[in-house]
Amino acid sequence: MRGKRTTTGAALLAGALAVTGLAFAPTALAVTPDTATITADCGTFGGGEATLTATQDGTAATITLTTSAITAPLALAQDSITSTLTLVNAGGGSTAFTGTRNPAMAAGDPVTVGPLDGTVASGDSLEAYGGSLQMSVFGITITCTAAGPQSPGPFVFD
Template identity: 60%
Template sequence: MRSRSTLGTVAVLTGALAAAGLAFAPTAGAVSPGSATATYDCGSWGGGSATLTATQSGTAATITISSSVTTPIAVGTDTISSTLTLAKGGGGTRVFTGKKNPARSAGQSVIMGPLSGTVASGDSLNSYFAGVALKMVIFGVTVNCDAVTSQSPGPFVFS
């Protein structure tokens, strides 16, 4: 009987240690702010305000863009290839890409994402920089958008 008691004690202790380990395990990273707005100029496609919503899990991050830029033609689900380039504080860039979008009728605002990218702890990212901040390829037509304002309330800071 003594060996069963010892095994039971070991099992209880192992379970308690596992639970304690989960309580002190590192959590997934968080990005702040969770959303920001910026203004984009997309040439003949127009321009306007866009809301960028960011999420983070470790070094993986996603950004979804809801813009006031409208599509002149109907687009189907997952037919817009998007590349969002964000300026990194201190130099360099981080790129988020994807082919994710809901179906939109002609004249509706464009929604893209989630676009996926990789970040590092401490990255401070802003869509405002010299160059094309957002590139969309729709039915083989490339639409380049320049950010004409910094993000408000500020850049995304990843932890």
């Protein structure tokens, strides 16, 4: 009987320590909001609503842009679009997110680029309005800009 109490007591102590450890564990860094929308203007290539999705892991961050308002003019192979998304920092300057990642797209498919990689600092407040997205497809550079501030607001990184 005494052995059973010791085992039960040890199990309760281990559980209590585990819960305490979780309470004091550092929280994961997160960007807020994780999704925002903009109205993109890509000149003769079109424009309309686009969704930006952001993630953060320490100082590394990614942003993916998707839009059904802009479509692929031709079939595009996976990872064939070279993209640079430049966001304006409320504290001054800008941050570039770059990469050559995109899904394969048939002619007329909605455009998706990313995740594009960038480096952020704690407290960065990044906004698409005032920045740009440059995509290079078959040697042709397409530049898109936001027609107004992103909604619900800038990405704020922990």
